[in-house]
Every structure is written in C-alpha cells, then in structure tokens.
Amino acid sequence: MTPKINKIHADDKTVREVLDNVKYIIDFFQREYRWGRKHIEQLLDDLTTKFLANYKETHDRKEVQNYERYFLGPIVLSEKMGERSVIDGQQRLTSITLLLIYLNNLQKSRKDKVLLNYLIFSEKFGVKSFNLQVEDRKECMEALYNGKEYDVSEKSESVKNIAERYKNIQELFPNELKEQALPYFIDWLIDDVIFVEIITYSDEDAYIIFETMNDRGLNLTSTEMLKGYILSNIKEIEQKYRLNDLWRERILELNKIHKDEDLEFSKAWLRAKYAETIRPGRKGAANEDFEKIGTRFHSWVRDNEDKIKLRTNQDFLDFVIKYFDFFVKIYLKINKARTDLQKDLESTYYINERGLATSIYLPLLMSPIKLEDDEKTINKKFALVSKFLEIFVVFRSVNYRNYAHSSIRYTMYSLVKEIRGKGVKELARILKKKASSFEENLSGFKDLRLHGQNKRFIRFLLARITTHIENKCGIDSNFRGYTTKDVKEPFQVEHIWSDNFEEHRDEFDQRDEFEEYRNKIGALLLLPKGFNQSFGALSYREKLTHYFGQNLLAKTLSPQCYERSPGFLKYKEKSELLFKPHEQFKKQDIEERQMLYQKICEEIYDLKVFDEIAGDIK
DSSP, X not given: OOOGGGOEEEEEEEHHHHHTTOOEEXXXXXXXXXXXHHHHHHHHHHHHHHXXXXXXXXXXXXXXXXXXXXXXXXXXXXXXXTEEEEEEOHHHHHHHHHHHHHHHHHTTTOTTOOOOHHHHEEEETTEEEESBOOGGGHXXXXXXXXXXXXXXXXXXXXXXXXXXXXXXXXHHSOGGGSSTTHHHHHHHHHHHEEEXXXXXXXXXXXXXXXXXXXXXXXXXXHHHHHHHHHHHTOOOHHHHHHHHHHHHHHHHHXXXXXXXXHHHHHHHHHHHHTOOOOOOSSTTOOOOHHXXXXXXXXXXXXXXXXXXXXXXXXXXXXXXXXXXXXXXXXXXXXHHHHHSOOXXXXXXXXHHHTTOOHHHHHHHHHTTOOTTOOHHHHHHHHHHHHHHHHXXXXXXHHTTOOOOHHHHHHHHHHHHHHTTTOOHHHHHXXXXXXXXXXXXXXXXXXXXXXXXXXXXXXXXXXXXXXXHHHHHTTOOOOXXXXXXXXXXXXXEEEESSXXXXXXXXXXXXXXXXXXXXXXXXXXXXXEXXXXXXXXXXXXXXXXXXXXXXXXXXXXXXXXXXXXXXXXXXXXXXXXXOOOOOOSSOOHHHHHHHHHHHHHHHHHHTOTTHHHHHHTTOO
C-alpha cells in the first residue's frame, strides 16, 4: 500500500467545501498578500458577469443550483498533522474571504440573509479564529468583520493591502446585486464557484507542484504566441529577424512597467482599434470580440485576419513595423500620464487615481488615435477622453453610484467603436453630447457626505476643489500634494465640527442628525495630519484663526482672507462664486458651504471644457 506521504489528491471543491470550518496557515515563503485594485475589479467583474448571465428576477432561489459554475483557479495545500498550509492560492483565498466578510456585513439587517460566519471564522472552546489565520492580520480582519475603521500605518504590506482591497470591494460591488439578487448571488458564490484543491502530504511535493504551475519559462504567453503567428506569415528570413528584434525591444519596454504589461497593452490595443462586437448581458449569450480579446487575443487575431486586414506579406510587416510599434509608444505615453501628473493631461492621472478599470480607459484613450496624428493632436485627444471619463466617474460618485467594470462595460466598449479614429473636433462633439446626456450630474451634491465607503472619493474631490481655486488665484498648487501619503504629515479629511454633540444641542435633538450635518462635504476640509492632532477637538471659534494659516479653501472661512488676498478677491469677483467668511459655523453655514463646493465643481466640470480643449484643431 502506498504511504500517505507520497499521495497527492486533486479535486474540485466549492467555496463552501474549501472554507467550511477548515483552518489554513500561510507558508512563510509567500506570506505577503499583494493583490491590487485591478485584481479585485477583475474578480468582481468575472463573478458578476457569470452570475447575471444565469440570474432572472422570476427565479426561485432553489434554481441557483442549476446555474453555470465558475472556476476560480487551483490552490495547492500541504497537510501535516491535521494542519493545512497554503503553498499556492493565498491571494484568491484571502480575496474571497474579504468578499465574504463584505457580503456578511452587507446583508446584516436582511431577513433573507445567508449564514456566512462559518466560512469566515470558527470557534472552539470559546475562542474565535479566522479560517485563513495569520497572526499579524488578525486585528485588521476583526475590524473589517465588525465594520470598523482600522489604522494601517506602520503595519505590514499584507495588512495594508487587505484593508485597501476591502475598500475596493465596498466601492466596486455592483448595485444590481445589492437588492433582490443578493441572497441568490451569495448562494451561487458559495456553492457554484469552484477551486481545484490539490493536497499533498509533504512540503517537497507541494513546492514541486507550485514551481511547475508557476514556471512561466515553460509556457508561451498570448503575446509570444501572437508574435509567432505574425512571424510565420513573413516570407523573408531577414524580415523575420527585423520584426523579431523590434517586437522584443518594445515588449521589454512594456515589461519595465510590469512583467505582464505586454498582455495589458495587447488587449487595450486590439480592443481600441479592431474589436467590433461585445457580448450582450442576456443569459447564455456567447463571447464576442471584446471578451475574446480579453482571454485569448492571439487566437482572436488569427481568426479575424480579414477584420484586421492581414492578407499579404506587407500587411503583416505593417502590422508590426507601423501599428504595433506606434501604439506601444502611445501606451507608454498613457502610462506616464496616468502615473505622473502632467500639464494638460491631468485628467488621465485623475481617472487612474479614482480606480477606473484599465480595461475601460486604456482602449478608450487609444481608440481615436491615428498613425498620422502629431504630438499636439494626440495630447488633445487624450485630454478630451480623460476629461469625459473624469466627469463620468465624479457624477456617478456624487450620486452614490459605482463605476465597476460590470456596470459600465457595454456602454464604454460601445463608445470605443464610436470614437475610433475620430478627429479632435468630432471627438469633442461626441463626448460633449454624451456627457450632457448622463443620467447623473452634480444635482446629487446637496446630499453628498462622508461615509465609510466613500472616504477616498471625498478626499479626491476636496483635493480637486482646493487645487482648482488656488490655481485660479495664482497660487502654485498641486493635486498630488494633497493626496500623496509619502510625506511626514499627509493631508487628511478634517471635520470642521469637532465630535461634540453637546455643543450643538441648540440646533439638534438627535445625534444622528448632528452626524449627518457634521459629515456633509461642506463641513469638511483637507488639512495636514498634525492639524487634527493639535486642534481637532477645539470648538469652531477656537480653530478659526488657525484655518487662515492653511490652504485657500480653509482660509476662506476666515474674515482675514477677504482683507488681504488680492488674487482671491479678483477670482471671487470674476467667478461670482458665493465665498463668504463664517465667524460661526451653524447648520445654515454648512448648507452654504455645501452649495459653494457644488458651484466650484460646476466650474471644474463645465462641459464647455470640451470646446476649450479642442481649440482650433480640426
């Protein structure tokens, strides 16, 4: 009989079967959790798309058992003395656990809630521990489970990423799954989402499997297979060498950004310039161009030679020498703009900062670009598309609507086709018309306030408002300075009212109403971390003189700002914005500041910006 230590078991297991009162530890050699926002976005989009392709409002919940399954990937475990160590798969297991915690919190007040506790933690002899148990993550996980804020400063990389990815789930989870569909989705997630569980009984076997599965040198990527297909259609050997050298050089440039950036580029480029069809949302609909490019783009190119106009030897040469080479440079230019705040391309940085899916904005930015476009034309096209997307995400966020990939994919991919190859003037006309017909605008601003799930957006908007008015007044101001955390005292969202309900009894009978007003965006500022530590608990009157020493948005509360600030007073008169000093700060003052902030945003997001960007270019 074969000793157990030499056995390897592999089986498909549902989320329920994998996490049902089972304890896992994370092996030391791959201990950090490193998933980024884009991974969460992709996970939620994949799950949502698969679920909604099956779900109908008329279904009874028992019909969920007949829905199509979704394969989440393999996990490799080493089991010794009854303890399971995760050798490969902790990124997926951690992310699914975070999603389960979010869903558990989301459904807490519902009568039809699905029991999830046992998939998140188990209890023995009165001691509760998480099923995916790592000691330095315990406090953070408990805070998330209990719906509390957690300070990640000076914590490990994994803890910081766990806290950020949970916020991403809060921001990106689709609204269409939050109401009637929620228990159906949870049922499907725990019983129809599948891992392939590989269990070994020795670390040596586990590591061999792990290395085999992750040895990229033995597997050709889609980009490498695309290159092979292109070169196979080139007749002259010298031309093959020339194309191969160019291809390799450009791929190396892309991989300096990230080791898989060549894949992201290829998807964005092919979607931007060649894709024509997209899968509709109905059940059972087949994948089309946009989806196929996202999974196996090398096969899609081979199957769509006519669509791409790959017919002759010269066509294949041009595909690489002209188009591939040109659009890699365009992609690198976009990458610089999204990571480094640049004049006239600020919105490209903003949409990346706001977490709009790269699978959405990269094809949109590349779509109108043409081979013959000069630098000025390219920059204007980038600026137009980026400004459109910034307006889109801000308008949705102000109205408490998310912009997860699954919610906007059809609209945005259709727009990719509509703006493909358009000139600057035509592009400006199309985007301005689209923006003017958005379902949302800034009308929701009157109810905008800080809550647990929008802190990053409020911080973003306060930074945009502050930077905008300072630049208008001739003050050298930089958005990044208000949002970076890589300084000794980063700026934080600061309440103008201290958390002292008793001070406001003259206007409020209930603490809930006080909290609602205290969290309105009109009652918030961006101030350095040290300011809150020094003055945060003081009354408004005690803090007022200190506000004059801060940024312009804070200064405008003080009467001094209206006495010796010529640049500001000139801007105030020209803009006709209702700035005024506030020697006291009551409910009415908050409402006035709320309206002021809205009017500043209306100036920032005035649709005439499309005409201004287009200027005199055709």
